[in-house]
Every structure is written in C-alpha cells, then in structure tokens.
Amino acid sequence: MDSKALIVTAITLIGLAGCARQGDGRLKVGFAQIGSESGWRAAETNMAKSAAQKRGVDLSVSDAQQRQENEIRAIKAFIAQRVDGILLAPVVSTGWDSVLEEAKAAKIPVILLDRQIQTDSPDLYLSSVAADSVHEGQIAGDWLVRKAAGKPCDVLELQGTIGSSVAIDRKKGFDAAIAKSPNVRIVRTQSGDFTRSKAKEVMESFIKAQQGKPICAVFAHNDDMMIGAIQALDEAGLKPGRSVLTVSIDGVPDLFKAMVDGKANATVELTPDMAGPALDLLIAYRKTGKAPPKWIKTESRLYEPDTAQAEYDRRKAIY
Numbered sequence: 597m598d599s600k601a602l603i604v605t606a607i608t609l610i611g612l613a614g615c616a617r618q619g620d621g622r623l624k625v626g627f628a629q630i631g632s633e634s635g636w637r638a639a640e641t642n643m644a645k646s647a648a649q650k651r652g653v654d655l656s657v658s659d660a661q662q663r664q665e666n667e668i669r670a671i672k673a674f675i676a677q678r679v680d681g682i683l684l685a686p687v688v689s690t691g692w693d694s695v696l697e698e699a700k701a702a703k704i705p706v707i708l709l710d711r712q713i714q715t716d717s718p719d720l721y722l723s724s725v726a727a728d729s730v731h732e733g734q735i736a737g738d739w740l741v742r743k744a745a746g747k748p749c750d751v752l753e754l755q756g757t758i759g760s761s762v763a764i765d766r767k768k769g770f771d772a773a774i775a776k777s778p779n780v781r782i783v784r785t786q787s788g789d790f791t792r793s794k795a796k797e798v799m800e801s802f803i804k805a806q807q808g809k810p811i812c813a814v815f816a817h818n819d820d821m822m823i824g825a826i827q828a829l830d831e832a833g834l835k836p837g838r839s840v841l842t843v844s845i846d847g848v849p850d851l852f853k854a855m856v857d858g859k860a861n862a863t864v865e866l867t868p869d870m871a872g873p874a875l876d877l878l879i880a881y882r883k884t885g886k887a888p889p890k891w892i893k894t895e896s897r898l899y900e901p902d903t904a905q906a907e908y909d910r911r912k913a914i915y
C-alpha cells in the first residue's frame with residue numbers, strides 16, 4: 597500500500613471510530629453516583645434510569661459506595677469508554693480538579709447533580725442541577741424558630757457526610773436562621789453520614805449524654821437520619837413529633853408516613869428528579885454547542901403534617 601492509500605485508510609478508520617461511539621444514534625452517558633445511603637439517593641438513581649430511557653439515552657450508573665476514590669475511578673473509566681457526557685453526584689466538595697481536567701481534555705462535558713464542588717476553575721464542569729442547600733437549612737431553621745415561639749429550645753443536630761457541600765451549606769443556612777433567636781441553640785452536633793443506622797447510633801449517644809435534660813428539637817440534614825433518630829427517641833421513651841420537634845430535608849415517603857403517625861413535624865423537599873433536567877441540558881448542548889446556565893436551581897418547599905397523607909400516597913407511587 598503506498599503512503600497516500602495509507603493516509604486515506606487511516607482517515608477512514610478514524611472517522612468510523614468516531615461514528616462507532618454513536619453508531620446506534622444514542623447518546624452514551626456515564627453517571628458517577630455516590631451510593632445508596634438514603635431513600636432519596638435510591639430514588640434519584642431510579643429516576644435517572646427512567647429519565648434516560650425516556651430520552652433514548654444509554655446510561656451507565658456506577659455506585660461509589662460513598663467513596664470519592666471510587667467516583668474518580670468511575671469517571672476515568674467513562675472517559676476511557678469515550679462517553680458523550682458524565683453526570684457526577686460529588687460525595688465531597690473538594691479534590692475534583694484533576695479528574696475533571698481529564699474529562700475536559702477528552703471534550704466530555706460533566707454535569708453535577710445534587711451537590712456542588714469547590715474549584716477555582718468552574719469551566720471544568722458544564723452545569724449543575726441542585727437545590728440551594730443554604731436555603732434548605734434556612735427554611736428548616738425558620739420553621740423551628742416559629743415553633744419554639746420564644747421559649748428555650750435545645751436542639752440536637754445530625755449532620756450529613758462530612759465535607760459534602762450539602763452538609764456544609766444546610767448547616768450554614770440553619771445556623772444563620774436560628775442566630776437571630778438566642779432561645780434556640782444547638783447543644784449537640786455530629787455527623788450521621790446521611791444514613792439511618794449511623795444516625796440512630798449517634799442519637800442514642802446524644803440521649804445518653806443529655807442525662808435527662810430536655811430535648812426540644814432534632815434537626816437532621818436528611819430524612820433517613822431523622823427516621824433513625826425517631827427510632828432511638830422512641831426506644832428511649834421520648835416522644836418525637838410531640839414533645840421533641842423534628843425537622844429534616846428530602847421529603848421521602850417514610851418521613852411523610854412518620855408525620856401521619858404523629859412522629860415527625862416537618863420536612864423540606866428535595867426533588868430526586870435531577871438527572872432528567874441534566875440530560876435535557878446535555879442533549880441541547882450537544883445539538884447547539886450553547887453553554888447552559890451554570891446552576892439549575894431546584895425548588896425547596898416545606899411540608900407539614902396537614903398534607904402528609906396525600907404526599908405519602910403520591911410519593912409512594914413515584915419513589
């Protein structure tokens with residue numbers, strides 16, 4: 597084969613390789629998911645799969661079991677597979693620059709889901725679909741200040757995963773909301789890692805440490821931790837939802853069930869449908885090349901027992 601023929605063959609092969617990536621016309625997307633630490637997270641994964649199916653996208657989901665190194669490994673694998681886009685739910689907020697540089701060099705757009713990252717180079721990701729977590733914490737804090745109505749109120753706080761943007765920001769928002777009311781103060785705070793089992797253990801140790809001192813309220817950074825806390829409070833003969841006020845974040849069916857049973861008082865909704873809007877952004881971006889807004893903010897709404905039965909029925913069907 598002469599050199600001209602060789603060049604033509606090489607160009608043809610390169611072209612075919614490019615086509616092979618989307619040979620069936622379907623977009624290939626990798627989703628670096630945190631794990632399945634909460635009911636909310638499991639719902640997000642399920643909704644991502646059905647959102648992809650509806651849009652004719654091939655979605656490959658990796659479960660990092662709440663470890664950043666597993667998420668980084670998954671992203672590298674997606675890059676090696678030459679996917680058309682990557683969805684990333686970042687377990688913690690720092691330490692992403694290097695792997696995102698690799699995605700950028702491979703021209704693979706990355707969209708963050710439900711948590712944010714800290715970086716000096718925001719061009720390392722295309723967009724993010726997430727709630728304003730400071731605002732979520734603020735809604736929870738404002739609710740408690742109203743409920744405490746000026747009376748002394750000692751609060752136990754269950755924080756989310758240490759170093760995650762949601763734990764940092766929910767705390768920031770809650771602290772700011774109660775700062776104007778010196779009667780409401782956090783007397784104990786610890787991470788329950790967004791899981792029921794860890795939160796239950798932490799709440800048991802909180803109850804012991806209180807030595808019978810009154811517990812006015814529990815603020816949990818997610819509903820699953822609140823369910824664990826409710827179990828611990830129940831077992832200790834305390835009355836969550838009655839003598840102990842509860843407020844948490846997510847809006848999962850189990851928390852609405854707890855409200856129906858009179859064991860919980862309030863939750864701030866976080867929609868688990870994050871991947872649908874993210875895939876729409878990605879599809880539009882690949883079509884037009886126009887960069888979407890950097891942050892698609894999802895709504896945060898407070899729910900109380902008055903609508904709990906209806907919300908429980910509705911959510912059971914979609915979770």
Ligand code: AHR
Nearest residue numbers: 634636637710762790818
């Ligand atoms: O990032 C969203 C949070 O992560 C949810 O509130 C929590 O349930 C999940 O684990």
